[in-house]
Amino acid sequence: MARIHRPQPTALICGISGQDGAYLAAHLLDQGYRVVGTSRNPATCDRRGLAALGLERRVAIKALDPSDLEATGALLEAIRPDELYNLSGQSSIALSFEQPAVTFQSIAGVTVNLLEAVRVTRLPTRLFFAGSTAMYGDNGGEPVDESTAIRPSDPYAQAKAAAFAQVIQYRRLHGVWACTGILSNHESPLRAERFVTQKITAAACRIAAGVTEPLALGDLSVERDWGWAPEYVVAMHAMLQTERPEDLVLATGVSVALEAFVAEAFACVGLDWRRHVVCDERLLRRDEVRRLRADPGRAAERLGWRAETTIGEVARKMVEARLFRDQATVRRAA
Template sequence: MDRDQKVALICGASGQDGSYLAKFLLGKGYVVWASSRDAQGASFSNWARLGIQPGQIKTLSMVPEDFRSVFMALRKSDPDEVYYLAGQSSVGLSFEQPAETIQSITLGTLNMLEACRMAERPVRLYQAGSSECFGDTLGEAANEATALKPSSPYAVAKASAYWLVENYRTAYNLYACTGILFNHESPLRPTRFVTQKIISTARRIASGSMEKLKLGRLDISRDWGWAPEYVEAMWLMLQQDVPEDYVIATGTTVTLQDFVAEVFLCLDLDWKDHVVVDAEFLRPTDLLVSRADPSKAERQLGWKARYKVADVVKRMLG
């Protein structure tokens, strides 16, 4: 292998962020490896949607909860950079599958950190954090110094991974960092995510469907960004001289009702005629307001979100 080319291993490369990151790194001239629990049986359908051709990415099988599997994947790919995006990624689903969520995220992160520590060559590790770790900040904008108060199994798992990264960085001088990403969307989002559910249902209604869009609370507020922008921030974190954690967000927060209204407005519809609140979609706990201060990323990485909610909606609608 030509070591003039940087080598990256993306864990969780078939999902939204992993797919956009793979395309981004290929554009940077990287040799890209992608892990999946069953690489031979995985479809990697998102890659085709992004125009990634068969053979552009090297694939390997890796089970995050199995240290030997992680260690062997790292040895085979021999990367300069690892992007750990693997694990169960739905907050709602984490209430139904708490053990799988915590194991895949927390134990998987621990195994990768330990494998990187034992690697023969220095490896830089990015771990996908989440704004959910902050919990309810009472409307205050969260930054890198904000205390973590996770309020879902998913958030607990991500908070644990965050502290593991901090521990390995401090104890072993490992180049490891966490990107604390606020909500970021794209057409690659599965329909179990509320934004894609809204887009898909609204499209069907605009095409003549008589169905109703059923949602939980409409008063929750989130910072929604455009996913393809966020993968550049991941990459930038691993290009710095010193590893640090960063909040990645647009800095603009709107309610779910505002997001819904924007979608239906783009389709020349009044959302009030097509949306109903259904208790079935209420979670045991849910953050009311999620607000971000991404100024450190702009100051130190030179990264700033270009697209806000209205732009995200238009791009998701295509």
């Protein structure tokens, strides 16, 4: 499918209110794009991430229920986006056990609707789907790459795997220009506190400020590949600039134990984490993948992209942002 180059390309972001959506919007605006986001109700859309980056007045938010195929097609016809980014969906593994149906619909169901809308409208829109290395499940600690067998072990990963399969099917059978970024964990100050990295960051700052309640965590020995979210959205955009669509693993290539992130975060505020963290067996996750490693070699080869921010730098940036935010809150209350 030939690409039409317009003076100002348009990007449509489903999931613009989340961490990745906000950073992607910032990157695309810097590249000269017109950026449009979607929300079921624009009037109540959570714009805190956009506001934190100074973008709330630079993007348009359109009403869309992505489970409504007819409405999705109509919005595509109206906006005619050059690029469509699907970053939406329930994103908590823990919550996916409690809400498996909601998780599946919000990820796999919405992805199929977006793919079908692109197919039916016959627009030359290129689609990016945010997949996850969680799809690979337990690979025995060996690095996963694009050829690794998919073995999802939780409802969230199963939904991502189903959506990933649909992207491949629409690409092969219908010629839709679509690809999946298979993302490892990537963090930032825009993470909600329900995510463990922000939970740790917030607790370290609170304890440094005098709160005595310890931080309760589950298994600190689990290993993940943690990166810096603003770098990952650059790769998302780059994937839609290639001649042909290709699914790529996006990761740092380095996995560390959760304990390392905890230690770094507490060290940033001058604390020994071992004095302030307790293990709570109620927080242990069933079917937890012990060690998840990823090989981003193909992304480096195809895109020239490499994640550069280390886990220590991620922790430091998140702590610094949290301290600044907490201090600003105190100043406003004074």
